[in-house]
Amino acid sequence: MFNNFKYLVREGLRNAWSNRLMTLASVGVLVCCLVLMGSAVLVSVNISHAMTWLKGENVVMVFLKDAVSGSDSYSVDDVANQIKSVDNVDPNNVEFVPKEEGFNALMSRFDKGLEIIDALGDTANILPDAFRVGFKDQSRYDATVEQLKNLDVVYTVRENREYAKRLEGIRKTVTVVGVWIVGLLLVVSLFIITNTVKLTMYVRKLEISIMKSVGATDWFIRMPFLVEGVTIGLAAGIISFALVAYIYSSAASAISQVMSAGAYPLSAIILQLLLAFLGCGIASGAMGSLVSIGKYLKDDGGVSGE
Amino acid sequence: MIEFRNVYKTYDNGTKALRDLNLRVNEGEFVFIVGSSGAGKSTLLKILMHEETPNSGEVIVNNTRLSTLSHKDIPYYRRTLGMVFQDFRLIPNMSVFDNVAFAMRVTGASTKAIRKKVPYVLAHVGLTDKSHCLPNELSGGEQQRVGLARALINNPALIIADEPTGNVDPRMSFEIVDMLNQINRNNGTTILMVTHEHALVRKFRRRIVEIQNGELVADSGPEVDYYV
Numbered sequence: 001m002f003n004n005f006k007y008l009v010r011e012g013l014r015n016a017w018s019n020r021l022m023t024l025a026s027v028g029v030l031v032c033c034l035v036l037m038g039s040a041v042l043v044s045v046n047i048s049h050a051m052t053w054l055k056g057e058n059v060v061m062v063f064l065k066d067a068v069s070g071s072d073s074y075s076v077d078d079v080a081n082q083i084k085s086v087d088n089v090d091p092n093n094v095e096f097v098p099k100e101e102g103f104n105a106l107m108s109r110f111d112k113g114l115e116i117i118d119a120l121g122d123t124a125n126i127l128p129d130a131f132r133v134g135f136k137d138q139s140r141y142d143a144t145v146e147q148l149k150n151l152d153v154v155y156t157v158r159e160n161r162e163y164a165k166r167l168e169g170i171r172k173t174v175t176v177v178g179v180w181i182v183g184l185l186l187v188v189s190l191f192i193i194t195n196t197v198k199l200t201m202y203v204r205k206l207e208i209s210i211m212k213s214v215g216a217t218d219w220f221i222r223m224p225f226l227v228e229g230v231t232i233g234l235a236a237g238i239i240s241f242a243l244v245a246y247i248y249s250s251a252a253s254a255i256s257q258v259m260s261a262g263a264y265p266l267s268a269i270i271l272q273l274l275l276a277f278l279g280c281g282i283a284s285g286a287m288g289s290l291v292s293i294g295k296y297l298k299d300d301g302g303v304s305g306e
Numbered sequence: 307m308i309e310f311r312n313v314y315k316t317y318d319n320g321t322k323a324l325r326d327l328n329l330r331v332n333e334g335e336f337v338f339i340v341g342s343s344g345a346g347k348s349t350l351l352k353i354l355m356h357e358e359t360p361n362s363g364e365v366i367v368n369n370t371r372l373s374t375l376s377h378k379d380i381p382y383y384r385r386t387l388g389m390v391f392q393d394f395r396l397i398p399n400m401s402v403f404d405n406v407a408f409a410m411r412v413t414g415a416s417t418k419a420i421r422k423k424v425p426y427v428l429a430h431v432g433l434t435d436k437s438h439c440l441p442n443e444l445s446g447g448e449q450q451r452v453g454l455a456r457a458l459i460n461n462p463a464l465i466i467a468d469e470p471t472g473n474v475d476p477r478m479s480f481e482i483v484d485m486l487n488q489i490n491r492n493n494g495t496t497i498l499m500v501t502h503e504h505a506l507v508r509k510f511r512r513r514i515v516e517i518q519n520g521e522l523v524a525d526s527g528p529e530v531d532y533y534v
């Protein structure tokens with residue numbers, strides 16, 4: 001049986017080669033499809049990554065009322081203890097942020113505008129003292145924020161949730177649009193692969209009818225076409241993986257310059273990425289060929305070729 | 307060996323190719339099937355190959371009712387037949403050897419078995435020195451002998467030949483039928499051969515079945531004058 005396997009694989013490769021123009025076209029279309037699909041997935045992964053990063057920051061800024069922060073006499077420790085005593089606040093993750101530091105942090109967010117704000121001088125101490133507070137249990141986030149807001153000394157709580165929500169929205173859009181594009185392209189590439197294999201089949205009509213007449217099973221007849229389809233899929237998978245990996249690593253360095261979260265590291269997903277590309281490529285190649293030959297095999301006729 | 311019982315075949319376009327056909331062929335017989343064009347001879351053979359199925363009636367080959375064969379059984383059934391066609395049906399880009407080997411490979415035979423058996427059968431049909439030729443480098447008679455070698459390679463109990471000499475010159479025609487005759491005599495292989503060539507039918511004096519308009523109109527019966 002192994003002999004046969006080798007023989008059938010060789011036949012399939014011969015098919016792919018003798019139809020190389022169509023093979024090339026199929027690979028090309030499939031590459032486009034896979035690259036777009038991969039990009040959509042990677043964008044989605046990165047947004048998720050940014051979101052978990054935001055959550056992983058895990059902290060809210062608790063700003064004190066001016067009345068408290070402004071008075072020289074208040075005790076940072078007292079306020080810290082008040083905050084720590086709130087249910088679900090992680091006592092090891094409560095950090096005092098004096099107004100100067102908060103201001104500097106704010107300043108660093110602007111780049112060019114720095115001079116303008118500099119001009120404000122000392123009066124620029126517009127921010128109150130604050131605490132950076134982390135939670136133990138993220139699922140009780142809302143309730144804890146509410147409790148913090150209810151403390152007498154607290155002016156407001158700045159959450160990261162707005163960003164998270166917006167990112168979640170973008171992610172959903174990317175996913176939906178991505179799924180549609182991918183679905184559409186998948187249909188197109190299946191169509192092209194199907195036609196490539198059909199072309200081979202037409203060329204090999206005589207061969208198939210002879211195979212049938214000497215008692216070849218469906219799998220024996222199918223194998224070379226399957227090999228042809230899988231070869232197309234495999235080639236497309238490898239090429240698109242290389243393309244996407246290259247594009248991603250260039251994009252990643254760009255992303256890390258604009259976003260402090262940075263891009264999701266390629267090395268962490270490179271294996272999954274490769275497997276996904278190969279898997280998708282092979283699956284669509286195999287499906288394309290099985291679909292195109294299926295109808296032909298159902299018929300028991302065609303033996304004497306009329 | 308072969309039995310047709312009240313077989314009717316009407317094609318989708320309404321052509322009645324076989325009407326109430328009854329035929330019995332015993333193991334080891336050599337039968338010429340004759341009849342004018344469009345009589346239904348090829349249809350009869352196609353039913354035997356399970357390429358077409360009858361509308362009604364029963365066909366039994368080697369104790370198998372063909373109507374009970376599932377799609378999966380058909381390849382295995384066909385391996386028990388050898389088929390020879392008028393147009394040879396050789397694969398143009400394969401050598402003589404590979405064309406014959408192909409039929410063996412399909413059955414899952416090992417390369418070793420193929421290397422042993424193919425030359426033996428090619429020798430049998432007198433094509434040893436043409437083994438590496440392509441089909442288009444051979445004469446019609448030689449091509450048909452390749453077809454014959456392919457039909458023989460899996461030791462079928464039944465050979466079905468539809469006008470095997472139709473594209474071969476008369477001298478070669480005689481040789482091919484003579485080969486079939488030898489195979490029948492030596493191996494006891496049952497042979498059904500459709501032909502238009504009365505000279506051959508007269509010369510070999512085997513059983514003759516005549517079909518006209520889809521009906522069996524004459525049957526010389528079992529081979530009485532075998533050794534004439």
Ligand SMILES: Nc1ncnc2c1ncn2[C@@H]1O[C@H](COP(=O)(O)OP(=O)(O)OP(=O)(O)O)[C@@H](O)[C@H]1O
Nearest residue numbers: 317318319321323342343344345346347348349350
């Ligand atoms: N696939 C088909 N579809 C419709 N009609 C067909 C088909 N095959 C054969 N026929 C018709 O059935 C009848 C019998 O055809 P068949 O091929 O069996 O004749 P035949 O005896 O082999 O003739 P010939 O000697 O010319 O080969 C003819 O009228 C033919 O036109």
Ligand SMILES: [Mg+2]
Nearest residue numbers: 347348349468
């Ligand atoms: Mg005919």
